[in-house]
Amino acid sequence: MPQNDDLSTFDAATAVTRTEGGGLLADLDPGWDVGGGILNGGYLLAVAGRAAVLESPHPHPVAVSASYLRSPAAGPTPLTVVPGTAGRTLAHSLVTLGDPDEPALIVQATTSTLTDDPSAYSQPMPDVAPVEECFSLAEHAHLAPAGVQVPGLSLRVDTRLDLATAGWAMGQPSGEPVIRAWMRFADGREPDPLALVTFADALPPSSFALGNFGWAPTVQLQVLVRALPAPGWCLVEARASEVAGGWVDEDYRIWDSTGRLVAQSRQLARAPRG
Amino acid sequence: MPQNDDLSTFDAATAVTRTEGGGLLADLDPGWDVGGGILNGGYLLAVAGRAAVLESPHPHPVAVSASYLRSPAAGPTPLTVVPGTAGRTLAHSLVTLGDPDEPALIVQATTSTLTDDPSAYSQPMPDVAPVEECFSLAEHAHLAPAGVQVPGLSLRVDTRLDLATAGWAMGQPSGEPVIRAWMRFADGREPDPLALVTFADALPPSSFALGNFGWAPTVQLQVLVRALPAPGWCLVEARASEVAGGWVDEDYRIWDSTGRLVAQSRQLARAPRG
Numbered sequence: 269m270p271q272n273d274d275l276s277t278f279d280a281a282t283a284v285t286r287t288e289g290g291g292l293l294a295d296l297d298p299g300w301d302v303g304g305g306i307l308n309g310g311y312l313l314a315v316a317g318r319a320a321v322l323e324s325p326h327p328h329p330v331a332v333s334a335s336y337l338r339s340p341a342a343g344p345t346p347l348t349v350v351p352g353t354a355g356r357t358l359a360h361s362l363v364t365l366g367d368p369d370e371p372a373l374i375v376q377a378t379t380s381t382l383t384d385d386p387s388a389y390s391q392p393m394p395d396v397a398p399v400e401e402c403f404s405l406a407e408h409a410h411l412a413p414a415g416v417q418v419p420g421l422s423l424r425v426d427t428r429l430d431l432a433t434a435g436w437a438m439g440q441p442s443g444e445p446v447i448r449a450w451m452r453f454a455d456g457r458e459p460d461p462l463a464l465v466t467f468a469d470a471l472p473p474s475s476f477a478l479g480n481f482g483w484a485p486t487v488q489l490q491v492l493v494r495a496l497p498a499p500g501w502c503l504v505e506a507r508a509s510e511v512a513g514g515w516v517d518e519d520y521r522i523w524d525s526t527g528r529l530v531a532q533s534r535q536l537a538r539a540p541r542g
Numbered sequence: 543m544p545q546n547d548d549l550s551t552f553d554a555a556t557a558v559t560r561t562e563g564g565g566l567l568a569d570l571d572p573g574w575d576v577g578g579g580i581l582n583g584g585y586l587l588a589v590a591g592r593a594a595v596l597e598s599p600h601p602h603p604v605a606v607s608a609s610y611l612r613s614p615a616a617g618p619t620p621l622t623v624v625p626g627t628a629g630r631t632l633a634h635s636l637v638t639l640g641d642p643d644e645p646a647l648i649v650q651a652t653t654s655t656l657t658d659d660p661s662a663y664s665q666p667m668p669d670v671a672p673v674e675e676c677f678s679l680a681e682h683a684h685l686a687p688a689g690v691q692v693p694g695l696s697l698r699v700d701t702r703l704d705l706a707t708a709g710w711a712m713g714q715p716s717g718e719p720v721i722r723a724w725m726r727f728a729d730g731r732e733p734d735p736l737a738l739v740t741f742a743d744a745l746p747p748s749s750f751a752l753g754n755f756g757w758a759p760t761v762q763l764q765v766l767v768r769a770l771p772a773p774g775w776c777l778v779e780a781r782a783s784e785v786a787g788g789w790v791d792e793d794y795r796i797w798d799s800t801g802r803l804v805a806q807s808r809q810l811a812r813a814p815r816g
Contacts, residue, residue: 330761330789330810331609331761331762331810333607333609333650333762333764334650335605335607335626335634335650335652337626337627337634338627352609352611352645352648353611353612357788357812358761360609360611360648362636362648371626374626374634374636374650376607376608376609376648376650376762378609378761378762378810380789382787383787385786385787386786387784387785387786388752388785388786388813389719389752389782389784389785389786390783390784390785390786391783391784445663478662478663487604487605487632487652488605488607488650488652488764488766490607490762490764490808492762492791492808492810494784494786494787494789494791495784495786495787508663509664509665509795509803509806510661510663510664510665510768510769510803510806511661511662511663511664512659512660512661512662512663512664512768512769513656513657513659513768513769514631515604515654515768517766517768517806519806521783529783529784532783532784532791532793532808534764534766534806534808536604536605536652536766538631539662
């Protein structure tokens with residue numbers, strides 16, 4: 269259940285308000301970190317997405333691409349939105365998060381009005397164990413491999429790893445860079461397009477499954493939101509396709525509780541040292 | 543072989559020059575169209591990528607994300623590059639193609655210095671027929687389904703469809719939205735990172751394999767370049783994962799002639815009418 273009044277933890281942490289001067293302001297929440305005071309990239313992208321829809325005739329982000337220039341500190345942070353073309357179907361804008369002279373994120377946002385209309389074609393959900401047979405990251409923090417700290421993100425996003433892709437959490441990396449988990453907000457807030465933007469960067473690096481437990485900072489991340497998700501748990505899968513030259517990718521697909529593909533993301537990250 | 547002096551058709555068509563006033567200028571080539579005078583999105587993104595590396599300490603685009611605001615006309619077109627953070631490993635910039643007041647493309651570019659160092663992990667190439675057993679789009683233009691015109695792009699990028707995914711070209715759509723083809727420049731110019739940016743949007747829409755032959759205009763496209771490609775043919779695969787609500791995605795993976803994954807892309811496009 270949401271914690272204070274009607275506002276969920278996520279909605280409070282991603283709120284964007286208009287200042288008296290007409291500017292936009294977020295108050296970045298230190299609780300959405302991935303360790304070491306570094307805020308999660310999907311959380312930051314959801315804040316930028318909220319600014320984009322605030323300035324758009326359309327209510328939903330459908331495509332957001334971010335370059336991560338600097339890691340922003342928690343606390344009050346300005347945002348700017350420069351509108352692009354806008355029409356009945358979609359609107360473009362360019363969102364900057366952080367000091368305009370030294371931005372942390374630059375985000376291209378496309379907004380539209382999503383529906384839950386049935387798909388003409390939808391990639392099926394992979395076979396996965398039911399939620400109750402999966403492995404809670406938060407509940408097993410004490411079992412984490414040496415050097416791996418369970419981040420604040422994992423306390424706010426309830427992440428239940430499919431044991432078939434969680435060998436690394438038990439000291440037995442599979443050697444295949446794939447991680448799958450059921451996901452929902454810990455306070456029970458139901459998923460929506462902005463939640464999917466956060467879920468699309470909320471799994472541990474899939475290079476953990478290669479036995480490589482370093483941090484993999486995001487350089488550029490694109491998230492596509494494809495439909496309004498149904499209430500309940502989402503299945504989130506991350507997969508790396510190439511690890512080379514100091515770079516790694518993460519390719520996410522997210523299905524809602526009805527088994528419908530509702531979001532995709534791809535990011536380029538710096539590869540953790542092995 | 544390159545057609546005039548040392549400059550290949552692709553290099554000539556994507557050339558970016560500096561004007562006496564210090565600005566950047568491209569001369570968009572009408573020959574890189576997808577039909578109806580519409581220039582290919584991957585071609586336009588390669589022009590923007592060339593501007594990005596021209597203004598970067600690094601020679602290669604590794605991540606480029608574009609929003610397609612307007613379809614630009616062929617002919618002289620200004621570009622602007624706003625630099626972001628830059629370091630020894632990578633540099634960010636924001637590239638605008640077209641009239642700054644009414645841009646056609648806005649592109650976030652990350653540049654770096656790629657190598658052909660071996661991969662720590664690389665997704666293997668799918669099974670595919672050898673080039674000589676594949677289907678040349680250009681050579682079979684007269685067999686195209688009613689309403690499908692072979693675009694200029696297909697004459698400049700030699701595209702050899704794997705028959706296993708080319709049923710739609712013979713009036714027998716497979717019902718699975720996947721298209722695979724061997725690809726190289728028709729004039730024999732070898733692939734490089736900018737070529738991969740173009741290849742990453744050069745296949746027919748994979749919705750053709752659903753029997754839906756409409757045009758699918760790109761809304762937002764991200765291309766990741768992962769390594770310097772070896773000389774020879776590249777294998778390019780496009781796959782849609784969700785077709786719904788007037789939207790379709792295209793997910794590309796590109797392997798070089800040694801079987802190494804060298805590029806990935808994902809785009810959100812408007813779905814063609816069925």
